[in-house]
Amino acid sequence: MALLSERAPPGSGVGERMQSTVTIRGWRARILRPAWRVLVYAMLVAGSAIYGFPFAWMVRSSFMTIDQFYEDPPPFFPLPPNWSSYTEVWETGPIVWWIANSTIVTVLGVVLMTFVSAVVAFGFARTEYPIRDALFLLVISTMMLPEHVTIIPKVIIFRDLGWLDTLLPLTVPMIGGSAFFIFILRQFFRTIPRELDDAAAIDGASPLRVMFTIVFPLSKPAIATVAVFSFIGKWNEFFEPFIYLNTPERMTFAVGLRFFQAGMWEQPQLHLQMAVALIAVAPIVVIFFFAQQHFVRGITLTGIKG
């Protein structure tokens, strides 16, 4: 978190621009600047309240009993809070399986996708062969291809392989890395001075050795960013697992949640849904708070600038 604040450079910081005119028009510094600051804070607080509110409401709703949802009006905060949702959810569905399955997919995603993407990206950043740039263009263009165009044939392929209703369709395709991550990492690798690997090459180091001992260690921040992105992407992934998985015990958490919502009771059990949703969101929130600075960096790494 500290990192983010240090990184906040002088963009359109209004307060700062005023500084340059401060000697000319002193009243601006005395009155306008504090006033602007108060206004900024007011808007920030109001905005945060709006954007943070749904999370608070999720917590509140998980403490309700089902009948309280249908009172008119429902209580703003249920007193006494009903903690039983959190014990009840574990009995209503194979949540432990969902957590296990999602963990498998996510861990494999983080390890495999990050590693393979890094290796492929190294190839694009540091080796030369005739069709390299055309190939890289192909990688980028697949990012534009919507996944729904390929989903039907993929289902047929996975059916014929006997992979439907298993985690294989979600994990095996990761052996190729991800176009987006390859792109991010390649951009980063190119910023590492070439002299370093040239020196190693003169000493007789193979490209593989250069990759593992020079380029990867120097790219830890970028690799960490990609790992965090893939964690969140895999944990939240819905469309493909939703199509491939049918048996409750074989679902990932995101798909299980949908199952939980859609077909288990005659009447929706909103309090249980909120409790289980909170359990599902928790790992992401934890990761996000720990790895926060990697997000902004990740965006900057893509080379997108204003």
Next chain:
Amino acid sequence: MKRTVWQQWSGILFAVPWLLQFVLFILIPFAASFWLSLTDYRFRDFPQMIWLENYADLASDDVFLKSVFNTLYYTVFHVPGVMIIAFFIAILLNQKVKGMPLFRTLFYLPSVTAGVATIMLWLVILQPNGILNQALGLFGLPGPRWLTSTQWAMPSLILMSFWTVGTTMILYLAGLQGIPQHLYEAASIDGAGHLRKLWHVTVPMMTPTIFLTLVLGIIGSWQVFTQALILTGGGPANATLFVLLYLYRKAFLIFQMGYASAIAWVLFVIILIFTLIQFGIARRWVYYEYDESS
């Protein structure tokens, strides 16, 4: 200097994992999907060629046309809405005041957690007797039946999408931070006020990022699926039936996979056309600095 074939080509080995994945899970399915769209495939018997019949049927399929209309409706409000809100928040988050990291986290969190869990939450917020309608009641406004009325279901989804503006916002924030400070100083010397600086420096310098978010936003809104599936199931009376949801119904509920493949391709072509048009008109309004490094 002559290089052996090995020296010249060995680098491609690094790309082999991706190439494998590309051929197996992208190229072959992509081609197969077009072929399927020309057949009557129903997941069991061998596909029979019916050529363009699926496409002809689509042109007169009222439900499909409705889904295209719905998706357009969503796009028209969602994309500019998200861009404006994200731009405003980004400018706010770019001010130098204390506690900014906390504020940035709060505004970004909804986008990171976006998924089934946080979508289900809106079932509670948008309940007819829920908190939003209670709040509206305080101002004497009658709250609609958000998700269950044909008139309000789509606005509900659009409104909800304004909660997850984080990614766009971060892109704008990165863009704002990349604007060279000397431009603002020069503008100050010329006597420009804050609004003029915003309009004549910030906005022009941000056009590449604005363009990027516009392209990504439109591509994304043609692929809306999860929200509609979970909150409305496409209803009521197909009021929130998005193209992708219709594709899902056809392909995986009634197994008309040939027909659904045709939907997939129409959707693909729509997205492609939108993207190409935008790139075509981009140079009229997007400002690119000369950048020798790229």
